[in-house]
Amino acid sequence: GAVVSQHPSRVICKSGTSVKIECRSLDFQATTMFWYRQFPKQSLMLMATSNEGSKATYEQGVEKDKFLINHASLTLSTLTVTSAHPEDSSFYICSAWGDSGANVLTFGAGSRLTVL
């Protein structure tokens, strides 16, 4: 079945540093990837949609200069949280949509970011 790998699963960083999270589709080509953010005990909120080879489309209220998304290949998208602050601490989840044949969205296991 379709598998999406997200790395790292947990990351702790100091305030002001940048953190990169990777999302890989392991056995299919992901034409579209989605990045979600989940606050504790809350639902997932879509941050942005990225299509391979083009600029990401950000949801209203999401700072594109702070959350840099790159989808340079059909199997990899990255989310970089720039100049991270404690309020950026959250659970980030990616999902991928592509030619897996399963015709469903496949989610990664998520990345827990803690900014000290």
Added chain:
Amino acid sequence: AQSVTQPDIHITVSEGASLELRCNYSYGATPYLFWYVQSPGQGLQLLLKYFSGDTLVQGIKGFEAEFKRSQSSFNLRKPSVHWSDAAEYFCAVGAGGSQGNLIFGKGTKLSVKP
């Protein structure tokens, strides 16, 4: 605008009892509907989906859901709950009729009593 409402924040059931998790959606046309389960600190696993056709859909782990257009509902059911079913459950609708861009409800946390 599309939206998803899960009225129950937290439900506790006894192991072996039946379960129904409620989900109501707002969407003008026939929606794409999904139920996902999330264990603590984990990503989401698809339980089942409805795109069209038979309004009663079967999913994994013994779950089923029924699409009722008249009630704008897509409730998740399981006849006998197992302790391993304790998790967070999310209902979602495909935004703009998309199967990829999903709008999630706030989730229902399921606890199972022994």
